[in-house]
Amino acid sequence: MGRITLSNLQKSLGSTTVIENLTLEVANGDFVVCVGPSGCGKTTLLRLIAGLEDVDAGSIRIDDRDVTLTPPSKRGLSMVFQSYALYPHMTVRSNIGFALKLAGASQLEINQKVEAAAEKLNLTKLLNRKPRELSGGQRQRVAIGRAIVRKPTAFLFDEPLSNLDAALRVQMRFELVRLQKELGITSLYVTHDQTEAMTMADKIVVLNAGSIVQYDTPLNIYRRPATTFVAGFIGSPKMNLITGGPAAERNAATIGVRPEHVALGSGASGWPGTVAVVEYLGSDTFLHVDAGALGLLVVRSSGDAPPERGTRVSLVPQEQNIHRFDMAGCLISN
């Protein structure tokens, strides 16, 4: 009932390999966020699952049905596009009901389902408007309405929040998750924003250069990043990655420690540095410390009187929260 299984997917565009031998299993009802830098292939992956692009090799199964060769119109999936892709010549009501109309549902049934979906998304008053009369947030809700009205096997979201302003984005994050939990439908969500990934996902897929780097719950990824790439990508501000002396001392090629796990010490025991930038965020303050050969390190300071620019400080990391990585960038388990 909404389990998606990808096996050994391969996709090239021209001479570039975009998806490299990718295998993934998404459990029924999960909200899986696929995150990665630009060009990592996450949108392509979504489009492959949707059926909007052909795979070069590998298979896609939905529940136990092999849909690798099935056209998108028959896969039973719904997609919310980044640009919403609403039908400009139809009203909101017709936009949402379009799929039902194509499936041959009766007008009565269409009205019922459209109104139910509109109710959930606060669109009831807008049903007779055309897309051009709506704001960005409203259009996005119509796009979501269009996706949920059919009760698909799974939802596919392609960076749906990236065109919204910051406040709306935060609000919509909660709404989307709430909606998904209420409907219990498997969702695959693509974004480049790791904050969205951390706050929304049941599981995160970290994608880089067409391959899955790590697939786990947000907390596990945060606490035990599998590679230096994941370590540097997830978490804001980024984890401090240090090569050289301190790393070698701990039998690693690179060590990583998060800003909140570094304290300002006294005396000679820590890593010496000079405060270069002080970022006041209200609840937290982040100090960017020039630690010489160790680079620019970010430290979270929770005191009310953080040091000023130019102050010499000593950084003391919490040993139990230092992550060790080998030459290939993979985590060395303790």
Next chain:
Amino acid sequence: MATKHTQTVARLLLAPAVISLLLFSVIPLIFTIYFSFLHYSLLDAGARTFAGLENFQYVLTDPGLWQALANSLLLVTSILVITIAGGIPFALLLNEPIFGRNIARSVAIAPFFVMPTVNALVWKHLLLNPVSGLFSWIAVTLGRTPIDWFSDAPLAALVVIIAWQWLPFATLIFLTALQSLNSEQAEAAKLDGATPIQTFYHVTLPHLSRSIAIVVLIETIFLLSIFAEIFVTTGGGPGLASTNLTFLVFSQALIQFDAGAASAIALFAVLIANIVSGVLALPAAGRLEE
């Protein structure tokens, strides 16, 4: 990128248009080539014998062909020159803030929508007629003898008639292009101390180069095939004075009923069209691709 499924459907949907075009342009062209190698008289439809290169020999040694070619080229070049040399200043004029600008534009564009046969006959009888036409009245009033256009200067008459119709077209194209010209460039030039002529030469003209290319391309295509105006006014005459290649093919096929020779001339016409297009139009088309 589309999926294989979409691409298969696409190929099916493309087929009707492509097949129809093939049927009406490529296949007949092959027939033309075939006919040019035959003795084929339309009066005697049964008797078709292989003629080898005789048709070509006959046609290429006939001075009429070369006169028709000269006429074709004369027509095209004169009309091109008139429409472009007239169209640019006129477009500049219409681009100025003048009273009733939109109406003036519509009025000026009007001739282009007139049917070619109507156009030709109106000029032939109402305007250029040496006895009762308007032009002869003007000539007489000015104390000069009216020109018998269609006897003495048939080609010139055709140029006047057809240039009148295509001048608005060129004007419209140039006007549209001028409207996309950023006025800032001209203003900057003025600030730099440029005279209007210099501004025109260094700012306006380069901007128009693309539309000039388009006008050349399109007019060449259409002007090489001038037919109706000749048909309705001079019938190609007197003699061959106003016959162009298109009309020559027509007269050979449907007046002399010699399909073989007509086909040979037609191929010659197609060849000339390709050459002229290659010389004039393709560099222009290349500019379009940018």
Next chain:
Amino acid sequence: MAGQSRARHVILTSCMAWAVASLLFFPIFWTLLTSFKTEIEAVASTPSLIRFHWTLENYKAVLSAGDYLPHAINSIIISMTSTLLAIALSIPAAWALAMAPTKRTKSILLWVLSTKMMPPVGVLVPIYLIYQRLDLLNTRTGLIAIVALSNLPIVLWMLFSYFKEIPHEMLEAARMDGATPVQEIGLVLLPTSLPAIASAFLLSFLLAWNECFWTLNLSTSDAAPLSVYIASFSSPEGLFWAKLSAASILAIAPVFAVGWFCQRQLVRGLTFGAVK
């Protein structure tokens, strides 16, 4: 001071522009005028501009002569049907070229364009003979076919350049909603492309109405549209100037109205969208 010379500039250019525009428009104006004159006044050695006996007798004569109306009907039917045919063939082809581009797309487009660049003379003889063989000479069907295919390249280019600008995601959304390609075109693509289709329609209608080469060669009486009808005035007997004028006005009026209102679309279409 600048204001004054500016105003003078505007007046000067207005006069010049209107002078040229009027000069260009004059033949049409003169025809219109002549159509209201009696035949005798039409050929008077001193032409008159306003002071003449205005009459509608020419229009009555032309309309009641019995051959204007059938030819007008032919024009309408041929222009309408050939346009519909050209559009019907072009919409799916333009969709295919715009939405499913392949390496061959560019060559196909150039090839389509090249068929328009070939002089129709090149295929005059075979088409004539084929039509003769198939009994299509002097039939509306025959003319509709050839006119439709003459205009097909232009209509195809117009629709293609418009479809290319349409966001693919909207059509992909339709696919995700369960639409077959035909449904995608019919329910989503076409309604959003109405302006482009309208322009293509108008342009094709205009070109078909004014089409002379094929109509003059392939029809004589029965199926002949107005272009051929007017040609019959080439050298008739007696006095006919005024009637010719009336007939001419009647022949060009419909398409004049169309062309007048739709200039911008026509420019786009004629130049294959190259000039915006």
